[in-house]
Amino acid sequence: MNPILDKLQSNILVGDGAMGTILFSEGLDTCPEAYNLTHPSKIEAIHRSYIEAGADVIQTNTYGANFEKLKSFGLEHKVKQIHQAAVKIAKRAANEETIILGTVGGFRGVTQEELNLSTILYHTELQIDTLIESGVDALLFETYYDLEELTEVVKSARQKSDIPIIAQLTASNTNYLRDSSEINEALKQVVQSGANVVGLNCHHGPHHMQQSFSHIELPKGAYLSCYPNASMLDIENTEIRYSDNAEYFGKKAKKLINEGVRLIGGCCGTTPDHVRYIKEAVKDLSPVTRKNVIPIKKHQNKHQADTQKDNLTSLVKKRPTIIVELDTPKHLDTNKFFENVEKLDQLDVDAITLADNSLATVRISNIAAASIIKQNYKLEPLVHIACRDKNLIGLQSHLLGLSLLGINEILTITGDPARIGNLPGASNVYDVNSKGLTEMAIRFNQGINTDGAELKKHTNFNIAGAFDPNVRKIEGAVKRAEQKIQSGTHYFITQPVYHKDKIKEIYEATKHLDTPFFIGIMPITSYNNALFLHNEVPGITLSEEVLNQFEAVKDDKAKTRELSLRLSKDLIDTVHEYFNGLYLITPFQRVDFSIDLAQYSKNITSFKQEALS
Template structure:
């Protein structure tokens, strides 16, 4: 009788296979939707399974890492969900039965949370992710050909725990649960690897471990200070190392021989299952097998608690967030200024100084509005703070920065003591003055809000300790034009749940929108301050341009008619301001906050409207 996977793990150290996706990428020139190859290139997948078995792997995993409904939808393959997963299991089983020694098959399911190539945030809610994971697990399990389930590359510990519980509800197959570290020994939320493994072991899975992102050296470094669970086997799946970029392709060129010593190193640490992740090949697995002196399990060494010496902490810089305090009791006007398109900055700073003198709640500085090239808003914010004593509210888009750049921007803002931020997605690059530019969108705006909140805990999104806590107050943008009330509630609730401290809306031109928005916020018990957008119109031409050509802005028919009539009467500027004041009157009945977008650098108009708003208070903002 062939022993089960659990029995085998109890008796000896097992070796798993290595990468599938990066192997297909490097050897076959395939760069995406690897899972669809189960249907179109099954022979290639079978050869890879056979190569790993020939290299000495005791365990192979199905080519199903991203074969869930959410990720398959990126390529229009959601309708192939069952077929792709079933074919993957069949191919692995074919390789297994052809082997002359025992081989075990794991049905692979990859982490989903934080996927940067999925644009619909509704697909990335915790509920949607767990549902998709369980759905995939059911398909894999129903084949009846698996020896276990592998949950791998989970950066989010909460997601992995939910996945474990969901899979346990449908099967008794052994589960291998692997978290992924950004930094050796720590997860992205600052949780130590030891704590994560202990929490996973408490869920009664068969194996707990870690895979991906780090090579064997850093994996070993992480284990040095990690107390491994005493009664639950541990798995390690390191990458081949760091990749190089050659001719636009990622190349892993780490020597397979380098892996030879690490098989025994990991066994001596108490690891029971050793495999490979990104960049590893059958040659790497053969080296692991060769390097193992024997397969006898080693009891994990007891690690003494680490005593962290006290380190001098840099003095924390904390803003007062005056506008957010004032809006609790008064009508507050925020005024947005666009950075100049040229290096002539005098008018910008003169306007900012005038608004500061008028005691507006805050000056907000846009970040490449309409995807147009402008001076860095962070540079201008620093000058306002240092030279004028004005601490502005800075916009930050997900359009222009990748994950590395966004984190650099966040740390730069913290070092400057600029703590008031509005997170926005940003208009697509193709609508701007450089249509050949690329929109990045590594993160959704909602995800970026949560990043800021993590920095407030003194932890970077990679889990690195920052040396001090940050004090960001983060706003979220919302466009109420053309949205249903149901969508409004969902969008704002999602952003508040991520940590948004306030909301700034796109400009509105219909007072009914303000009334409807107030009603839906009250109905859903959303209590964060909301600054409703107002954009004073300069002319009929300006009104028509905004209505027809600017994304996210729509004018009511009544406003368009009034501006057309004002053009004939030569009173466009006055009519535009009157319309803005009428909107403010309604907004202030339901909200304490107004966000004024300065029209084409006409600061005098924004200042006049801000003064109009302040006049509604018995005591002006101080």
Template sequence: MGLLEDIKSKTLIADGAMGTLLYSYGIDRCFEELNVSKPDEVKRIHEAYVKAGADIIQTNTYGANFIKLSRYGLEDETKQINEKAVRLARSAAHSAYVLGTLGGIRTFNKNKYSLDDIKRSFREQLYLLLNEEPDGLLLETYYDLEEAREVLKIARKETNLPIIVNVSMHEEGVLQDGTPLAEGLALLAGLGADVVGINCRLGPYHMIKALEEVPLLKDAYLSVYPNSSLPSLVEGRLVYETDDAYFRNSAVEFRNQGARIIGGCCGTTPNHIRAMAEAVKGLPPVTEKRVKTREKAAAAVQRERTEPALDELAKEKRSIIVELDPPKQLNFEKFLRAAKELKSAGIDALTLADNSLATPRISNVACGALLKERLDMRSLVHITCRDRNLIGLQSHLMGLDTLGLSDVLAITGDPSKIGDFPGATSVYDLTSFDLISLIKQFNEGLSYSGKPLGKKTNFSVAAAFNPNVRHIDKAVKRIEKKIDCGADYFISQPVYSEEQLIKIYEETKHLKTPIYIGIMPLTSSRNAEFIHNEIPGIKLSDAIREKMALAGSDKQKQAEEGLAIARSLLDAAYDLFNGIYLITPFLRSDLTAELTTYIHQKEKETTNVYHH
């Protein structure tokens, strides 16, 4: 009798955690490699689960794919690790079914690996496992529904063996992209999964509640593999604490919700599995259930903007934004005076960097809130991935929305090693691509976990564009990828060549997404030489460097020459780009205020010529 025949008439018990037990033995490295280096330890755990009453055991191959093994330098051992895993499980199984396990790869850093790379890695591991003839496949811990969907298609095409697909939830009853659990499981069943269910992250309580909203499926069975509990940190080690009696009672509840396969995930041990096996022994599987209907949340409202977004402005008219770095010292009044000068000059928004060059400054959120309160001035707040983890980024976005700051720039952020504290940790939980997608998900009223926020945010999202590269076509490809993630417009690094401005226009004119082109006035010959020699990707022409050198040490002449060069660049950019991004050097707001006035004067002259 095969697994699918067996499951028709009874509830099957699966095994529990492999890594938790190995970790408890003091082993803290690549668990999958132990199939080769410590096979007796792995086999002993398989046997313990079989002895505890498991009808199904899974191979120790959750992370035995090219991508995950390469983190340990073990990618060349992918074949040996997977082959050995199936043979070990088979030698310990006796009458238990052996499932070849393939774990999800995508985490919250969704863009770290392309879907093509994931599928390539999955195919390799799939073929290795299938060659060893397991009784079925277990695809587990898929937070990303798109990934689960795509790899399931591959597996179903390659084999007729039973396939179990377990997705994982951050929040009870909803998947990471906001898809209700019941809908996601039905989708996977429709793609050919024989058993669909949930595993990891949550314990029995939340998994039972989630399953209460999932109906029995016509073409697939349900499975559930809970964690033993939420972990606690004890002396630097993660510890799970749940007694066996709790799991015994939970197993009956899982069975009552229609689960035909019940196992365990992180923190579970043979004792948990034994308790569940004893609890459901002799109980017939459920064939009918009453499904709870999730109360529909009130439709998420979105606060209306009282002013056009900056991308809309750049489509409608000449728009000028100016970057002014928040102060490094607690002297906000000086910054406020500079901002007031720029507002008087007629800028559309002040852009506020997020600890630029990895140097601590007054919070740009505080600056933005005070500018709004004191000057009724609009801010474009930069958000870096460097300083905040996924929790902090979401809290940050919620705070920005609460303060009514709706214009943001999503960037990776300069690495901390270049700043004042080179030993500080750079977080980078997300890439700039991921952050753009997250902000857009907030605009749909959903947190990263898929949990409703109660209202929709209304962020207009800018992204960075560096045209100062050898192959600008590659930079444009990054732009296009960011547009796919949801970027509304772009602001560029400073450009110091009229020829480069024309090249940028030609390479990007097919895009409908506006670009604010960056112009930063030079302040001295030393400043010019620093930018030319030490800022990656930016090269000044010999003519520009010579002009700045000829200004000598006279600060007034230096400023005048820097402004003259900037005006020439603005003349070249004027007819090519509606968006102008002026970068203020060294808090010299007088320079960017003068350039703003120059642009407005140019607009008046152009309008007068047109009307005449």
């Protein structure tokens, strides 16, 4: 046996956290692995900080130290030296009890064409050999999106040595890999390939990792590991950031242990504070030897329902106006989606907004859905257009097609980077950002193409812009809004707001603008949803009072719903004190929330208008 396998028989082991995130936050302008040669004391200090925080297990700073990745930095000839240096640094930082894992990262993201499997194995073999020769206690294969790649790498390593192997997949979906394999079944294959410990790391924060592990069986002849990200990734002014949620992370660690995890650490965005809270949370826990596994619900394909008819103009400068966001499905069963559209249509809300693969997650084309809505309902579709997925050619074609369909309400957005979504290896285009796309649409309204040619007719786009009030300084958001107005933006819709004071702050910060704002309200559906929003969605915070209120009713669905509606209505009251525009964001297709809140908004605004008249 080996120290790590001996200990895992009857103990929970705590791993370390992110290395690259810390280095990038301090201004790293090369690959993190280069620091093994140029800044060894810095790497040693980070290792030591994790050990002091309670990490039983640390990993070498070699995640991206393969030939192909180092080639981007002109370091491909130093693969072996970087690995040797990494192990030496880890050993200097370690104490007698510390277990050192030699880390190897995956090659394949979503695209597989660039490197065939034999090339990957060739490059990985040098990493494995060097790490074993340098004296690591075990190998860690992490952030593998491709099941075939991981199983073949594990087999190759096992043929070379009986060293313990920890092998971790990375899943974009909580239940499936990108090749549609169920995670539970995939991990069984990794065990069969020769891994001693299997699990998941990266992409998801602890909330979604817990969801994944609720469907994962305890493996036979192996143990489970989990290294979640700190939270969802956010980018503010090109700066990557994660939620500061170490205490919450520790609480979630307990739940992961209850799902059978025996080795738990952190991935992107985690710090020694996260490890400290994990250590405290699990110190008195014993490994789970039995668990109830929740089966994954299978999707059933159904025929699309018949639909009905449509129309809208922007009225927000004239009267209180309601728009509702409803995501298109991730699958082809559209029955529920169009049933919800019909309910909103019967309520006479003014528009339905359709996101464009928000959070870089694949959904049915919002243009296709908008076209059906336009033909069959009174509702006006407001279509989001993300710059991420289309080059200049595609964007122009997209706009022309929308105009041809008679869809004139659009929201221009830059779009979340592909790496945060369910296909993180997909390419980001970004030929223009939201400002550039707005300028393009304005030119089309003038009957001019981006290359100066005449369109022979002009479009009639009414252009919305996104406004995020949940930033550190709202002045920066207002400045960006002013720039968007100069580019041609006609009105704004905001990210969800959860504090009445924030609504007042938006008003005070934007009242000098003659541009309408729709204030976003998204109901909280459960205590876990409240925790997730508070801890894992950057920029959003909930008060302790609100969190306590949801915790008090967490086991009563009716009371939870009642509380959510009451809090949302309280926010809507404040919205209508200062703004005509209300933007209801439907949570998890729970259109009943949006219907109740839209009806409430209509009632109070009608009452106020009657009182004034």
